[in-house]
Amino acid sequence: MNNILSQQPYDTLIATIASTYDQGRLRAVQAVNVQLLETYWQIGQHIVEFEQGGSSKADYGKSLIKQLSTDLTLRFGKGFSRSNLIRIRQFYLLYPKGATLSHFFSWSHVVELLKIDDPLERGFYEQQCTRDRWTVRELRRQKDSALFLRLAASTDKEGILRLLELTLQEAEE
Incomplete structure (x- = not known):
């Protein structure tokens, strides 16, 4: 092995290239997600506008x-x-x-959010997802554990949020 390859500057080069590559991949995924969400929103708009132009919306919409x-x-x-x-x-x-939703959201995030009927609850999970960069799996877990309802019923809302942050930190380790 060439000595130059084991030196610190070479290790730094590898780390820099890896970081650049990872950042580029992340930006590409985010760009695809943004475009997919915009496309789905526009498709939804086309469907709704077509339905509104129909005479019998309820029966017509189903078919x-x-x-x-x-x-x-x-x-x-x-x-x-x-x-x-x-x-x-x-x-x-x-x-x-x-x-606009966070550029961090994927269609899977949106689908999970759409399953929440209460706009206040949905908004809460949107904000938490954005703030804490929740994966879809984490969003489902927090919904299933009724985080919003526990916070709404709690007198110690800050305590529950601190507990959530500790739980997330432990899950990452």
């Missing part, structure tokens, strides 16, 4: 989603299941134009 699912799946493959199209439509309806 519309089913037909769209069939046709779009044939054209593009997976990603256009009936349930996903319902979520895409819901995404448009719950997040008005101009409102």
